[in-house]
Amino acid sequence: MSTWTTPERPEPPYNPIDERAALEDRLEFQRTTLLLKCGGLTPEQLALRSVPPSTLSLLGLVRHLSGVEAWFHAYDGQPDHLFFWDYAPGSKEGSEAVDIAHAADDLASYQASVARSRRAVAGRSLDEASPGEDYTLRWIYLHMIEEYARHNGHADLLRERIDGTTGE
Numbered sequence: 187m188s189t190w191t192t193p194e195r196p197e198p199p200y201n202p203i204d205e206r207a208a209l210e211d212r213l214e215f216q217r218t219t220l221l222l223k224c225g226g227l228t229p230e231q232l233a234l235r236s237v238p239p240s241t242l243s244l245l246g247l248v249r250h251l252s253g254v255e256a257w258f259h260a261y262d263g264q265p266d267h268l269f270f271w272d273y274a275p276g277s278k279e280g281s282e283a284v285d286i287a288h289a290a291d292d293l294a295s296y297q298a299s300v301a302r303s304r305r306a307v308a309g310r311s312l313d314e315a316s317p318g319e320d321y322t323l324r325w326i327y328l329h330m331i332e333e334y335a336r337h338n339g340h341a342d343l344l345r346e347r348i349d350g351t352t353g354e
Contacts, residue, residue, distance in 0.1 A: 192225025
């Protein structure tokens with residue numbers, strides 16, 4: 187993997203057709219923003235840490251958000267699968283365990299996790315509770331938008347430190 191290609195990111199409509207569309211559009215905007223922050227960078231750049239003692243990196247954020255998507259996965263009735271932890275059994279898990287040799291796999295796992303999320307909740311009511319939980323799908327959408335927005339702020343600072351790129 188030489189560099190990550192940036193996707194297109196359309197602006198969510200200012201007047202969405204309904205609540206579900208508003209939540210989906212805003213979450214997709216946040217998901218794409220994360221990928222834009224990674225665009226054009228090498229695996230080495232994606233794995234650069236912020237500032238000691240923090241272990242935060244763009245690749246670490248991608249790995250973390252891949253796992254956070256599991257909030258949606260609960261709706262598909264399949265066993266949960268945290269994609270990025272499979273390649274390094276026994277190693278440090280989560281966002282700290284970045285390895286530039288696996289950057290392409292981590293990005294692909296993130297995209298697979300997002301695709302699974304979309305499929306798992308397609309056509310479900312926002313009032314439907316997550317299996318075994320009290321959280322409604324509406325609450326999960328709101329939580330995920332918040333989670334992505336917070337981490338996209340981190341991604342902004344990381345990207346600026348790497349190559350000076352700022353903005354959305």
